[in-house]
Every structure is written in C-alpha cells, then in structure tokens.
Amino acid sequence: MKRLVYMDHAATTPTSTEVLNEMLPYFTEKFGNPSSVYSIGRETKSAIEKAREQVAKVLNADTNEIFFTGGGSEADNWALKGVAMANAGKGKHIITTSIEHHAILHVCEYLEKNGYKVTYLPVDKDGLISIDELKNAVTDETILVSVMFANNEIGTIQNIAEIGKLCREKKVYFHTDAVQAVGNVPIDVKEMNIDLLSLSAHKFYGPKGVGALYIRKGVKIQQLIHGGGQEKSRRAGTENVPGIIGLGKAIEIACLDIQGHAERLIKLRNKLIEGLIEKIPHTRLNGHFEKRLPGNVNVCFEFIEGESLLLLLDEMGICASSGSACSSGSLDPSHVLLAIGLSHEIAHGSLRLSLGEATTDEDIDYILDVLPKIVERLRNMSPLYEE
Amino acid sequence: MKRLVYMDHAATTPTSTEVLNEMLPYFTEKFGNPSSVYSIGRETKSAIEKAREQVAKVLNADTNEIFFTGGGSEADNWALKGVAMANAGKGKHIITTSIEHHAILHVCEYLEKNGYKVTYLPVDKDGLISIDELKNAVTDETILVSVMFANNEIGTIQNIAEIGKLCREKKVYFHTDAVQAVGNVPIDVKEMNIDLLSLSAHKFYGPKGVGALYIRKGVKIQQLIHGGGQEKSRRAGTENVPGIIGLGKAIEIACLDIQGHAERLIKLRNKLIEGLIEKIPHTRLNGHFEKRLPGNVNVCFEFIEGESLLLLLDEMGICASSGSACSSGSLDPSHVLLAIGLSHEIAHGSLRLSLGEATTDEDIDYILDVLPKIVERLRNMSPLYEE
Amino acid sequence: MYSDKVMDHFMNPRNVGEIENADGVGTVGNAKCGDIMKIYLKVEDDVIKDAKFKTFGCGAAVASSSMATELIIGKTLDDAWNISNKAVIEALEGLPPVKVHCSVLAEDAIHEAINDYRVKKGLEPIHVEHKDLHGCEEE
Amino acid sequence: MYSDKVMDHFMNPRNVGEIENADGVGTVGNAKCGDIMKIYLKVEDDVIKDAKFKTFGCGAAVASSSMATELIIGKTLDDAWNISNKAVIEALEGLPPVKVHCSVLAEDAIHEAINDYRVKKGLEPIHVEHKDLHGCEEE
Numbered sequence A, B: 001m002k003r004l005v006y007m008d009h010a011a012t013t014p015t016s017t018e019v020l021n022e023m024l025p026y027f028t029e030k031f032g033n034p035s036s037v038y039s040i041g042r043e044t045k046s047a048i049e050k051a052r053e054q055v056a057k058v059l060n061a062d063t064n065e066i067f068f069t070g071g072g073s074e075a076d077n078w079a080l081k082g083v084a085m086a087n088a089g090k091g092k093h094i095i096t097t098s099i100e101h102h103a104i105l106h107v108c109e110y111l112e113k114n115g116y117k118v119t120y121l122p123v124d125k126d127g128l129i130s131i132d133e134l135k136n137a138v139t140d141e142t143i144l145v146s147v148m149f150a151n152n153e154i155g156t157i158q159n160i161a162e163i164g165k166l167c168r169e170k171k172v173y174f175h176t177d178a179v180q181a182v183g184n185v186p187i188d189v190k191e192m193n194i195d196l197l198s199l200s201a202h203k204f205y206g207p208k209g210v211g212a213l214y215i216r217k218g219v220k221i222q223q224l225i226h227g228g229g230q231e232k233s234r235r236a237g238t239e240n241v242p243g244i245i246g247l248g249k250a251i252e253i254a255c256l257d258i259q260g261h262a263e264r265l266i267k268l269r270n271k272l273i274e275g276l277i278e279k280i281p282h283t284r285l286n287g288h289f290e291k292r293l294p295g296n297v298n299v300c301f302e303f304i305e306g307e308s309l310l311l312l313l314d315e316m317g318i319c320a321s322s323g324s325a326c327s328s329g330s331l332d333p334s335h336v337l338l339a340i341g342l343s344h345e346i347a348h349g350s351l352r353l354s355l356g357e358a359t360t361d362e363d364i365d366y367i368l369d370v371l372p373k374i375v376e377r378l379r380n381m382s383p384l385y386e387e
Numbered sequence C, D: 001m002y003s004d005k006v007m008d009h010f011m012n013p014r015n016v017g018e019i020e021n022a023d024g025v026g027t028v029g030n031a032k033c034g035d036i037m038k039i040y041l042k043v044e045d046d047v048i049k050d051a052k053f054k055t056f057g058c059g060a061a062v063a064s065s066s067m068a069t070e071l072i073i074g075k076t077l078d079d080a081w082n083i084s085n086k087a088v089i090e091a092l093e094g095l096p097p098v099k100v101h102c103s104v105l106a107e108d109a110i111h112e113a114i115n116d117y118r119v120k121k122g123l124e125p126i127h128v129e130h131k132d133l134h135g136c137e138e139e
C-alpha cells in the first residue's frame, strides 16, 4: 500500500477509535429518543447531559450554557444571526475581522443585506488584529464583536483575553469561533470574558456533523432552528445522540493533556517549517511565528500554483491543502492570505500542512524529502521561474 | 433481562446494523473532508454523491435537487424561512395546517413576528384538511403552502397529490414535511407536484442528526446556514459524511419493498387497534382509519392520564408515547389531539403505539395482555372513573 | 427522571381508594389540565386516623398523593396542615423542577380536606392563598 | 475528480520546456488569476514540427497544455488553428465543469503562438475574440 501521510488535520480529523467505541452503543441498542419518558429514552438523555458536562468542564462554563448543534457552521450562524436579531433594539453594528472563516463572513454579508452594519477589522502581516483599532471601532450601536480564536489557514492565535476584556468593558457581546482552537489551545470562557463560543467535533477527533455553541448565561439570543423543546427549547431537532456522546468524549480526551499535545506538535511543526525554508528557496512562512496553532504550517512557494502541488503531493501519499482557489471557480486566492498582504501571484502558491495526533517524526522527514523535489519539478514547468 | 417491546418508532428508530456497517469506515479510515483535492477526500465526496442518488431515486427527484441537513427540523426551518425570505417580494402569506410538527408551527410563529401572515387550516375529526378550504385560503399574496405528508401523532396521511396539483395550478410553492412518511408511504415528487420536501434519517433506521431537503429545480429559496461552499453553496458546514452515507443506505433499504413493509405493519396495527377497542371500554381511536401510517396506533383511554400510563408500560418493558404534555411544563395536551376536536380531559389520556421493523405478532399479543390491566389499574386510582 | 422513592410510591401507591363517610374530602386540580387529586380523611379527636386518595395525573402526582397520605396519617390536624409541598418533595427524595407543582397539588388537597372537615364541624375554614399552580384556568 | 487521461498528462506532461529561437510564442493567462500558459512553436513549411509549453496553473491547465501540444505537432498551421478547447477536452476524456476554462487557455495560447509566427513572417494576425475566461481582470 502507498504510504499515507495525512497533513490536513485543520480540514478534518479521523474519529478516534476510543471516541467511536463510546458512540457505537447509541446507534443500535441505546437508541431511545432523549425526550421520551421510558428508560431507554432517559438513558440517552443522561448520556447527553454527561457530554454537556464534559464540554462545560473543558471551557470552564456551566453545563446549562452549552448547546449542541449540527456543526461549527451552524454554531457560527446561530451566534451571529441570533445575537443580531435579538439585540437589534440596541443597535445594528457588528465588528469582526477580515480573516474569519466563511461561516462568519458570509453570515455578516447576509446581515449587511438585512440592514446591519459590519466592520471588518484588518490584520497585520502576521494575521493579528489591533486592539486599538477594535477599541476605535466600537460605537454606541455596536452589539457584537466576533473574532476567531485561531485562524484555520495561517494558524494565528488572537489575543483573545485582551479582546474579551475590552468587550466586557464596552458592554458588547464577544463571540469567538474557536473551531480550530479547541483541543489545541487552553480556553477559559470566564477568565477570557467570552460570551459566545463555537466549536466543532470533527476538528478534535470527534465525528463530523456535530458541534456546540457556548452561550453565557444572560446573553440575549434568538433561536436559529425552531421546533421541538430540545436543548432547553433553544435548538430544535432530535438530538444527534451518538454524535453528541462522541463530541463529549473527544473534547475530554483532547483536553486531558493539551500542554503535552501542543509541545509534541510544536516540535514537529518547527522542524518542518525550518526544513522547508532551508531546503526550498523563495519560500515564505505565513502567519505568526509564535502565536500559532501547534499543528499549523502555512507556506508560499513562489512561481507555482497550489492545486498542482496538492495533486503531486497526493501522488506521494501526502494529504494537504492550499489557499489557491482557482479550481473552485472563484478566482481569488484565500481572503486570509490577501488580508495578510500577500499578492495574488504568491498566494496562489500557498500550501497548508496541518499536523495532528498521527503525525510522526518520520512523516516530517518524508515530507522534507519529497516536497522540495515536487516544488522543483513544478517550477521547472513554470513560465514564471528563471533559474 | 426484562422483555423490551419498543413501540415508539415514530419518535425514533434504531440505526440498523446494515446501515451502521455502511457508515463505520467513514469515521476512522475514510475520514477525508469531501472538499479536499486528495484521494481520501475525493472518496468521501463520491460516497456522498452516491447517497444523494439513493435519496433522489426514492423520491423520483434529480440528484441535484437533494440537499443534506442536520435533521428534519433544520430541513423544515430552511424550507419555510428560506422560501419566505426569498419570495417576500411576491407576497408574505403562508398557508399551513393546525396539526403540523412544532418544527413547522414554531417557524410559522417566528415568521408571523417578522411580518408574515400565516393561515392555519383546520382539520376534520380524522385529521384531514379540506382541499376546498385550502383553495379558498390562497390569495395573490400566498407564496407557500406547507402541509405535512403524514402526521406524527395520529398517523393521518393527507391527500398530497391533490394538494400538490392545486398548488401548481395556483402557482404557489408546495412544501411537505414527509419526516414520518418516508419509508412508509410511496412518494413521487414529480407526480405529486411537490416543490420542497423534508425528511430525517432516524425515522427510517438511519442515524440521528442528519436529514435532507428536496428543493425542486428553480425554486427560489434563501440559505439557512451560510458559510463554506458545501452542498453547492446552499448549506454550509463540513458534511456529516457517515451520517449522510447512513441516510442514503437507510432510505434505500426502507424503500426496497415499501409495499411489503406496509402490509405487514398494517396487519399487526389493525390487530392491535381492534384488540384494544374490544378489550378496553371507553377507548377511542384517533386519526383516520384507512389514510393512516402503517405503524401508527393512537388511542385515548378516558379517565386516565398519559404519563402515568407510560410509566407503567415502561415497567412492563413497553416503550410508547403520549400526547399528554403536563409533564413538560406546558399544560395543553397535544395540539393535534385538540385540533381533531378532542376535549382536554380526553386528550390527556392518549397513547401512541408506533410499530416498526422489530414488531412481532407476539409483541401485539403481549400488549393486548398487559395494557388492559394497566388501564384498569389507573382507572381504579382515578377520581373521574366510576365503575 | 424520578427518584427510586418516587417510583416506589408510584408503582406501589399507599392508601389508594376512598373512605366511605369520610370526615373530610378535598379535591383540587382540573381534568382539563391533566391533574385531579382527591384526598379523604378519617378524623378522631383532631387526629387523622386514616387517609386515602384518588388521583388522575402524572407519576409525580400519584407519588405525591401517596406520600402525602402517609405523612398525615397519625398527625393532628394542625400538624397535617403544616405539611408543605416541600416536605412531600423531601420525603420523596426529590422531584424534577417541572414536577414541583404536582406536590403543591398534594398540599392543596390536604388543606381542602381539612377545611371540608372544619366546615362539616361548623368551624371557619382556614383561609388559604392558592398557589397559582400553572396558569391552567379553572373552567 | 480528473480522468485517468488528465492525470496521466499531468503526471507525465509531454513537451514541457522551451524552444530556443522559436518561430512563434504565445502567452496567455495571468499570474494574478493563478494561471499562465506559454506555448512555443517550431514551424517548417506551414507545418508545426515541434511545440513545447510552460504552465503555471492547476492540474487541468498542465494537462491541457500537454495535450494541446500533442495535438498540434505535425499539423498545418491552419489545422492547428482550428483545434478548439473542445477537442482538447475530448482528447483528455473530459474535464470537470469548473476546469473548462483551463482548456480554453490552451486554445488561446495556440492562437497567440500562431499569430506571433504570422506577425514575425510579416502576415496579418488573425483576429480572435478572446473568450472571457473567468472575469479575472488583466492588470
């Protein structure tokens, strides 16, 4: 069999066997509807409540502040639309950043079409927003600030505690999309003054299609999905019981030794970054060098294009992703790479390698062996490259 | 071990082993993000497309008219809010029925708060709407008619083809909540002139937390969940790959021999209905006798209250549900039972037994043995009952 | 959902039934709301010698009736009057929040029964502020 | 996503490189948009004797360049001119819809190269309506 080196943990992770085993009984035996009176329903109900505790514990939240959703995107949509609609009486201004995930940006565009005003804060070359700029952007009309905890492309981690403190002082709600951060960076919603936080299980070895929104007690927010009385009548729909159990178990495991996990990955990550820069000329690292997700490597190789790179990497068994989006019909490369100031040309040659549980030192060696050759090969084919 | 007789298939069903086995590889091995370029991503992408074909085939739809969601409630919310928002220019009137699931009714209430007008059609004592009343309700302002295919409580199946025909003539969109119907009643969206249709996997032996919305080509509808480009940029969020695979497999199996499935259940159902009416005085059947879901039994026993009944049934290993909702803090019994003209008193004594794959003739005998004694016992405790 | 104690009193309710020629009878609740509780008292020398109940209602309502009759048998009328729904809940080792009103029903039924006894004896009924159970309108 | 043929021409592209002192060179696309294709021709007696390419772009762009050079080698200039992007797609056994523009790039590059040859020979360039590739503005 071909060697498989999965370097796209930021896109999704496999569900770990331990997590899957926890979920399995809830498909076939313990399948009762949690809203039911009888025992097999009560059993799934308490399993869900246990998962809620697992999430709450990790975030330092209360259990009744955790609401399960159908994923990270739903959590983001709910947070933004829900707060916007419920607080329109106070004002219609929202502040976010230019490097958010589309699950935030496209919601903001939707809100703009519906009478809201949105400020998109710029970021510096490392991908950080400026607290001063944020402070200046807040007006009497501002109801919500949404700044992602860690960026999915370039890995930059914002100064969340500072942002939270400012928002609390200014009395505006603070939401953070922590989909990439959970399991990688310690989070404390109380200490960091976070009012709402989105997370998604499949980014930390849980199943796809389930996430959660933390909503601090007292936050005024509308429902996104109306219907039955599930999730204290705030998110309708029969609960994805196995998914929720899986999310709970996965977050528990991911945060058992977050420090050790991070240290291990950072070592491998830095070896990879340094190796690439050393071995491949005309390479630049994107994102902040230190305030960076432990598993994130994002580099640009000049003169070549991302998709070709990915295809050749795939041939060598390496799974990665790129910020070049010509293939998807949209022609602009990643908005994040443009926001940190890259030119279109260079952004098209970007590569994200995201490390995770399965990544070994040998994997890094393998990549450092294979990738320079692939880049060389593509450069030799490129009309832009002159040796 | 205690005997377990699961008679709540309308609430949820176990995921069948066949379906689960189909899903399993997609948690741990074939876990790639379907949006990815590399092979393990393309593999999940094509698995999703296969599931889409399975759904399309069963409904007689085109594959590009099927959109996966996080469940039946999300599909209902999307259909109603999406059509309402996208067509507000044409009018702001929606027609639905008084016996819809809360995932429809609570969305309608939300829309009413946001400037829409909603007509709630009444139903007759069997739970059927009148086509004439529907015809009269349509105005120039009407943009959408939403009538559930089959009712979750009393099992009544509406005359969907007639409703579809009328809507097409009147040029208003027709949505049907077919969450209870799929797998139990043959559906043909073309023949029945259905424009939008909601379904949910866990009602037909698929997993919880995944559903689909059929959107006929050309229907104007807004997104509910904004973000990434999944589902042709109409429903954002990393796809719940195992869930979608499970949904596809489950709907395929459920519709292989829908006729045989229905015949088997109808025989058991009728035996149960007749037995209960014969053995227990002061019992009435709710819902239409013939236009009824194959597995649905809904009866009222006078002088007793539903929750007590459920608890005693649970003690005997029988899982069932009731339209009595005192326990849930809301004091009105089921809006469906009230809509078919039952008094509150009687509605509180309702019991729904819903049969499914696992139900055997012995199960029916067991219930017919146990249930009369339980009713008798509660009646003896009831201040309303005089022998 | 329910404690073992509640389930015990629901599955094996104590004192179900009626007392013929009872000295006091109290009926509270409303069939429309899904709950009616009726308590019968046998009183001798201001002491409750026996109590029985009939209840139309949920599991918690049945268990509360059962426990309430247990608690008042043998008590003076004054002591019985002072048994609150809290005492019933405690004796049942807890009730889920949505079920608290079922225990209130039991407290109210006792008060009604005692007042019925007082009226039959020619005494003034003791004034009670009925707790608003759940906004369910009496017909 | 790609046919075996596309993958073959991507993995083992034919005719990569430059032709020194080429008789005609055509460059189309735009680095800003993530795609540039450059085709070199060697022409003798109005017949394309050799063609080479350099491409900055996606897999489909590389495969289209490779296939396009294959198709035109040995053809007269007139025949080569008439090779459309459709012919390239067919020869590649299909391209995904979002990748059609990559094959258009190849058609355009051939036209540019032939016109470059004509101009060098003192002939009028043939007028071409450039298909609007994808709304990506030239700088």
Ligand SMILES: Cc1ncc(COP(=O)(O)O)c(C=O)c1O
Pocket (backbone or CB within 6 Å): A236, A237, A238, A239, B010, B071, B072, B073, B074, B076, B101, B103, B148, B150, B151, B152, B177, B179, B180, B200, B201, B202, B209, B211
């Ligand atoms: C008729 C009907 N519509 C909608 C739903 C909601 O589906 P889900 O619980 O999967 O969100 C249900 C079941 O709960 C239902 O029976």
Ligand SMILES: Cc1ncc(COP(=O)(O)O)c(C=O)c1O
Pocket (backbone or CB within 6 Å): A010, A071, A072, A073, A074, A076, A101, A103, A148, A150, A151, A152, A177, A179, A180, A200, A201, A202, A209, A211, B236, B237, B238, B239
């Ligand atoms: C930062 C960020 N936010 C939101 C999402 C959306 O999460 P999901 O795909 O689970 O809906 C993702 C991942 O796709 C992400 O990386």
Ligand code: FES
Pocket (backbone or CB within 6 Å): A326, A327, A328, D034, D035, D057, D058, D059, D060, D061, D098, D099, D101, D102
């Ligand atoms: S060059 Fe743009 S997608 Fe191929």
Ligand code: FES
Pocket (backbone or CB within 6 Å): B326, B327, B328, C034, C035, C057, C058, C059, C060, C061, C098, C099, C101, C102
């Ligand atoms: S009597 Fe209403 S819930 Fe108990």
